[in-house]
Amino acid sequence: MAVTRRWFRWLAAAVCCAGAASAGAQEIDSERSRIGFELRTRWGQRVDGTFARHQGMVTALADGRQQVQLTLAAAAIEVADSTYYTVMARGPQFFDAARYPYIDFLSEPHREALVHDGGKLRGKLTLHGVTRSESFILQPAECARPGRDCDVVATGVINRADYGLSGYRLVLSDWVRFTMRVRLKNEDE
Template structure:
């Protein structure tokens, strides 16, 4: 009898746990307070630039952030290095070919804990210049606060990628050896996200 009662309570507990909704929150990137920055070697110094238009969503598992999902879409034509002629060249077929590939996207596929508090390794598929390859970013969750129009969350991500992996190969050789541009691109992503209002539960 005692064994049957224990089995019954185990079944009840499993049903309750499996029917409990996941603790999740939905967030949307605030493009006006977010940016994707980058730097690349030019001769012996580093040239910096940014993409000013970035959109995206975060479906955050508040109980277990490693189960969260994130997507980003970046407007390639919003590139800004502070030099209009250089920006024009970067949008051309020599580099991003913005007319043919107007956006780049990132979709997370795996999130793991990293060293430090609220630090994560986020792996995802980056589609750029018509090529999709996996990249891993180091992401710091900066926490959330209640702003004038609702809850706001901050994320900062860093990473390094090789532009040739995405078919962006333009370069010029130097007479002294080497090339004008490096291949590695360092990326810094700053995101401010606004929490979406949750839909009201249907009335019974």
């Protein structure tokens, strides 16, 4: 029951940066949005993963700013079409999905212009039971209605050691790069 309440609470607010309506909240379209991560091996090989399940909202605040919330399901991580790497990523030596089923991001309130102009989206990332301030870089919008007519594109890099993701240190570099291409649900859905 507590997990359901937590999941619903995060759904009631968030992800990455698209223009919300003048009041209220706009749900992220999890079917059309893509959220992934990239790791590098110590030999330079790139390992790509995706979060197959995610939910979020962009909330219009009373002062005219916006706030983004995003929840990623760690148990739904898929790595490069590889069952072996997928099991490793979900397992106790890395994301530990059994103990830490969700990765959460809550942005600081920001001006809507950030979505159009690009720049830093700051907020709190909770990963592996640790919450830290992080920034994601938004690319300038390629259309007049970002999130509706084009993707909102964001990237961010974290040091996995900051979150206790210490498994496979001899094989994997310390950096995890997150990539997001976000769309909002149509207003009539």
